[in-house]
Amino acid sequence: MKHPFRDKTPSRRIDIPKRNNYQHYKDELRKDFNGRCGYCNDSEGLRNTFYEIDHFIPKTLLNINEYSNYENLVFACRYCNNSKRDKWPTNDRNKTNNGREGFIDPCSKEYDELFERNAVGEIIPKTDLGKWIYSELKLYLYRHSLLWQIDRIGKILKKFREYNLHQKDETKDLFIKMSCYFQDYVDLLREENAG
Numbered sequence: 075m076k077h078p079f080r081d082k083t084p085s086r087r088i089d090i091p092k093r094n095n096y097q098h099y100k101d102e103l104r105k106d107f108n109g110r111c112g113y114c115n116d117s118e119g120l121r122n123t124f125y126e127i128d129h130f131i132p133k134t135l136l137n138i139n140e141y142s143n144y145e146n147l148v149f150a151c152r153y154c155n156n157s158k159r160d161k162w163p164t165n166d167r168n169k170t171n172n173g174r175e176g177f178i179d180p181c182s183k184e185y186d187e188l189f190e191r192n193a194v195g196e197i198i199p200k201t202d203l204g205k206w207i208y209s210e211l212k213l214y215l216y217r218h219s220l221l222w223q224i225d226r227i228g229k230i231l232k233k234f235r236e237y238n239l240h241q242k243d244e245t246k247d248l249f250i251k252m253s254c255y256f257q258d259y260v261d262l263l264r265e266e267n268a269g
């Protein structure tokens with residue numbers, strides 16, 4: 075069984091007021107990227123480490139006055155941001171990739187087409203470029219499938235909660251127990267990530 079890489083393609087608003095310091099765009103980026111890393115789609119809510127702002131075209135290829143161009147910023151987890159760094163194989167800022175190496179803006183449908191997920195949520199590259207990005211950004215890390223699974227259980231529990239809220243039978247106790255286990259698990263994961 076396969077799953078799409080992500081449910082939603084992030085989209086940058088075009089009416090964000092211009093700021094001098096790109097760090098001041100964090101709240102807007104968080105919103106536009108649905109609280110998820112543009113590259114691996116891990117939720118910030120589950121990761122609990124500080125998410126960062128990546129320059130899609132790296133700073134080394136930009137003029138200093140372009141650092142705060144909103145259309146070039148990506149909300150990214152520390153793992154992806156650290157792996158990406160200043161990599162830009164084409165060395166041409168107007169050419170994001172050559173079909174085999176390079177990047178695709180995460181705010182595009184094309185990015186969705188690079189990957190899919192297997193039954194347990196592991197990221198599987200679908201194209202040559204997908205393979206290169208997968209390897210460079212370390213999208214094989216276990217944490218990505220783990221966080222995808224937790225996300226999924228959370229969604230199922232939410233649906234179940236909505237359905238079950240007004241029921242008065244033994245499934246309600248079972249549900250409460252299950253929710254508590256899940257919460258304990260997420261809390262434990264948060265502590266581990268914070269440490």
Ligand SMILES: [Zn+2]
Pocket residue numbers: 111112113114115116150151152153154155
């Ligand atoms: Zn990431």
